[in-house]
Amino acid sequence: MHRVVVTGMGAVSACGLGADALWRAARDGVSGRKPVHYPEIDTQRVGHAAALAAPDLAQVIDAAGSRMRDPVAAYALVAAREAVAQAKLGPDDFGDACGVSIGSGFGGAQTLNTNYLKFAAEGSMRLDPMSVPKIMNNAAASWVSIEFGATGPAYCMATACSSASQSIGLAVQMLRAGAAQRMLAGGSEACLESGVFRVWELLRVMTADLNRPFSRDRNGMMLGEGAGVLVLETLEAAQARGAEIICEIKGYGTNSDAGDLLRPDPERAAACMGLALHDAGLSPADIAHVNAHGTGTVANDLTEAEALRRCFGDAPPPFTSTKPVHGHALGAAGALELIVSIGALRGRMAPPTLNYTEDDPKVHLVPVHGQAQPIGAGAVMSNSLAFGGINASLIVADV
């Protein structure tokens, strides 16, 4: 089995362009929350999301947009370019030796939404003729493989909020097994469109106020968007080309609740964390910090806190939800949060959970809040707990 390392990272998010901008925002507790307004929604109840800043969006579309691409592909391309540049990959490093594993929850949401509005509201038959290739969920993965000539295996996990974590986990498993030497892995989501926003409103899991994970006065999540892509390589491949190694992906665990579609299961979430620890060959005491799924919904927070207790005991390592910073970016969430987790690992610093006000007696655990907290040497875990009951945990460590 090959060891798997990270040699490059790229991010597009409400916190700005670049993995570093994302990490700094998380560490310093600067939220990318912005007002969002959709004229098509009669009476919009929720008025904020972690949307890309207008100049950043313009820059991304200018750099990677085209008539053939929904923004979801442009986000992924910009993140992948950054990751590839950081890894200093050259033309000879792609080909069949390099695969792609980039997930998405919604795929080309803007194209779909625009078409629905034209078709249903306006009765127009003149829809975007490129709709099919723009909407399909794997478009982002395919564009990334085309851009770099990565002709190895290309995958697109569409497992809601676990899409990116599972995409990265799958890439890790493939590299370990020798199916490729390197993989561009992560997730992309460009879901802040009127139709998508409205159906999230209807599910009533979004807060009309501030996103406050693990806090007693929480009342829902904040949607986000963006993309995170990492260059993953076998340790041998990275060493052979003299690459600068950022960290190791030490463990991956994933399982299914096989229970309720929407309500998470603490036992299964704890089992998932346990799988990742076992895979990494680590014990709970080796984990210095957990980046929690921490959506700020009562269903998640109570479940995840219970799962943390089951996995780590009554005094789990310092844990944080950084979703108030970058929002819940659904299919990109796991990649953005892994990038933040790697920032925490390298900086030995757990970022704060923004907007936290008071201990919830039902949670019984207090996340890192107020300001970033120094953490000891050790590995860092990142959790994703998705609708559909799909759990995924990744563990990163120094090489």
Next chain:
Amino acid sequence: MSETREQLTRELMKLVAKEGMVEAGTISPEARLEDLSIQSADFIMILMAIEEKYGAYISVDNDLTETETVQDLLDLAIAKIEEQRAA
């Protein structure tokens, strides 16, 4: 004011019964939602109807997890509706 509140309560009872797919005759303020088999998917429908009719947004969160009886749900809905009307 109290008359409006009584009327609102009656309207909401009907709404909860309809959206929760419960016989109107079996619903009472003291009835436990669990005993009426009103589950999370029914809650979403009830809350959507409240939003449509009264313009009040109630997220499926803390407040709602503490509702055990029909009266608890009515109290929550009335508080949110009054909040909305005052805004």
